[in-house]
Ligand code: ADP
Ligand code: ZN
């Protein structure tokens with residue numbers, strides 16, 4: 001109302017890659033503008049949706065030059081709570097990213113658009129006394145109406161549940177409401193109706209008690225439990241307490257860990273259906289999940305990375321399962337670590353956060369070792385099963401067949417003879433990673449990346465696993481026309497074929513992104529495995545995550561050698577994590593398990609530490625190396641990434657950027673070419689900034705990043721800052 005007399009200025013985030021907010025004047029409406037409300041504003045020649053971040057009493061621009069907001073599409077409703085806004089502000093200042101992109105990343109896709117509207121709270125319908133009375137009378141002509149009444153007699157139901165009863169359900173329902181045979185009310189959060197789980201082991205009990213004791217306060221817990229030690233049981237017990245107190249909770253899982261199987265386990269145990277959200281859902285479904293989170297109707301949300309930003313007014317606990325998983329880091333656009341932001345969010349709210357894993361990332365491991373996190377160890381498998389036994393095969397002395405040694409083949413044979421299951425792990429899909437010409441040495445390379453094309457034999461295509469481009473497999477060599485094309489190396493498709501030939505009568509299931517495109521598909525395959533019938537499993541890291549296959553007693557790790565001598569300093573850490581995760585698939589039940597590791601480097605020191613002393617010793621050893629080399633987590637890094645079609649442009653930009661870097665205790669190195677220099681037709685280079693302390697790093701980054709857009713060469717390149725980078 002006072003907008004005309006004392007001009008207030010709205011600082012608005014717009015979905016643009018610009019590191020600034022935009023000032024607008026409120027529109028003439030009687031509504032009071034509030035931070036968190038969406039606005040429709042003019043921008044250049046178009047209209048766009050924005051979000052009010054702040055209300056200020058000054059602007060650097062004179063009011064005469066400022067445009068007015070056109071409309072508040074949601075009225076007084078906000079799409080971001082003050083808590084989310086605080087978190088997002090921290091995000092854009094910490095990650096040095098454009099505020100508008102950070103804010104819009106936190107909205108469900110439909111609300112990023114002008115036509116998207118906040119859905120009203122979900123309602124449920126129930127039968128009235130008059131409706132009960134109507135049911136006593138003869139059904140009458142409209143059978144479908146009678147069916148609807150009968151449906152409601154069984155208990156309140158939502159739209160989704162009624163939809164199945166009749167194609168005309170909406171019209172019939174309207175009539176029931178009109179006749180006052182039924183009434184509608186806002187859907188109440190589902191009542192907690194837990195069913196008892198197994199008796200906790202001592203280790204689990206200690207962890208549950210310690211975590212529960214911190215409810216209502218910010219504390220970080222590392223739940224460090226070997227695979228099968230019952231971490232999920234611990235989550236269930238602490239969640240039950242949070243929910244009992246009327247709180248909401250958020251469980252974040254890696255991209256490939258979110259299966260219907262996992263969700264139904266929570267459903268069964270807690271007695272209500274958790275709300276699930278991930279990027280594979282339709283925009284409408286994501287909006288619905290968002291609305292239920294915001295209204296408090298969702299008590300437990302299970303989701304991937306992006307669920308972290310849901311508005312949850314009663315959020316009392318955040319759990320990240322498999323905290324070491326790389327999918328928690330967003331690798332493009334707004335690059336953030338969902339793990340680190342989760343910790344920040346919990347700190348802001350004053351609630352506990354639980355990081356669960358069998359293989360802590362070195363960051364988390366060292367936070368726990370330094371006493372910043374509570375460290376709960378679950379050293380034993382909950383079912384009493386033993387840890388699998390390792391057997392290292394030195395490939396230098398082995399006869400090989402399609403990537404698998406004769407010894408490993410006979411181990412597989414013995415397992416199948418005992419009517420048990422064997423799992424063969426190779427983290428490479430396709431038939432062969434290279435297709436080459438035996439006559440002239442030509443090989444199929446991607447035109448747009450520094451990478452070979454992977455040969456997918458069944459689909460007769462050569463695919464680039466980096467940019468997605470693909471071509472048909474040529475009939476003869478494009479270089480010398482010889483009919484001499486052949487694959488080099490192995491992928492899961494080839495292993496499947498080779499193993500199927502060796503054991504034609506044994507069912508063989510392949511798990512990789514070519515065979516498992518939908519989450520439901522994974523469950524279908526894994527149900528088959530769980531039925532217990534003797535079979536062979538072949539797959540990529542999709543098989544490494546949290547799945548319980550009781551009859552698998554042998555795991556063969558085909559090859560992880562590349563990691564031992566990689567130029568990426570994190571390769572060893574990731575190899576250790578993957579090895580332990582894959583090995584964890586063996587012998588989870590009553591039957592003892594064995595893991596066969598094929599390697600050319602059986603004497604590699606880190607490998608020996610891992611195999612002989614376990615992951616904790618391994619993590620401590622590689623931490624010591626990182627500390628000696630001043631690498632993260634013992635130093636802090638940021639990258640200035642840049643790419644363009646022409647290498648000269650990228651280098652010119654980075655060189656000029658380097659010149660501008662302020663003198664201080666952080667150092668800038670480079671420019672360096674990215675590990676994959678060319679990707680999707682663009683040349684990629686970076687500058688590395690490193691400092692001994694986080695605040696030292698940020699102090700120098702802040703002023704620097706501000707100046708980068710003024711570099712003349714910046715117009716010819718794309719650039720972005722990557723704080724705490726995970727790849728190079
Ligand atoms: P994790 O999440 O650590 O891999 P889970 O919670 O999935 O482990 O537990 C592994 C298996 O052990 C599951 O089948 C689970 O039902 C069972 N389990 C967990 N805790 C117990 C317990 N205290 N007693 C008996 N079985 C348990
Ligand atoms: Zn050739």
Ligand code: ZN
Nearest residue numbers: 446449464467
């Ligand atoms: Zn490519």
